[in-house]
Amino acid sequence: MGTGSVEQDTTTTTTPAKPQFAVTDIALGAAAVVYAPYTASDADLGDPSRVVDGSTRTAWKAPLAADPAAPPQVGVYVDLAGKEKIRKLVLQTPTPGMNVEIYAATTGPPPSITDPGWDHLANRSGIAEKTTIKLPSQPYRYVLVWIVGAPPDGARPAISELSLLSLQPE
Numbered sequence: 001m002g003t004g005s006v007e008q009d010t011t012t013t014t015t016p017a018k019p020q021f022a023v024t025d026i027a028l029g030a031a032a033v034v035y036a037p038y039t040a041s042d043a044d045l046g047d048p049s050r051v052v053d054g055s056t057r058t059a060w061k062a063p064l065a066a067d068p069a070a071p072p073q074v075g076v077y078v079d080l081a082g083k084e085k086i087r088k089l090v091l092q093t094p095t096p097g098m099n100v101e102i103y104a105a106t107t108g109p110p111p112s113i114t115d116p117g118w119d120h121l122a123n124r125s126g127i128a129e130k131t132t133i134k135l136p137s138q139p140y141r142y143v144l145v146w147i148v149g150a151p152p153d154g155a156r157p158a159i160s161e162l163s164l165l166s167l168q169p170e
Contacts, residue, residue: 023087025036027052027164031079037112038073039063047105048076051162056092059160062147072157075146078164079111083139090133090163091131093144098157099149102133113146117134
């Protein structure tokens, strides 16, 4: 009898794994910019990076208004560097009670709040220390929190964190 070798079939088939997705804060570490088209060019606009630094211990404060009785007309936008579908915006503030409007744009950022490049997404009055706002699932590059009313106690409006939640591959 001869010594024969038996070949075994070593071919394996693998089913590609379905991509896993997780709700992720895509604003974290993104570029945050003060949007103040109606503010004097020499105004101290503060440090907007504080709204995307992952800490509620830091905050961006709106610049002092020349007329404290006038609406603030200032805000912060996040530049996502590409179009992203955002499910929710979570706004955290040490100055609850302010009024905000949420805008988004695919290109720009548009030069004024009345520019048709901004899509108006939501209004919120008397916001809490933490407010979650559901957004339409459309792709945007820029998301703006526009402050339209100061807190009732007269404090300078401030934002400690701005989170943009999106479904992203893990």
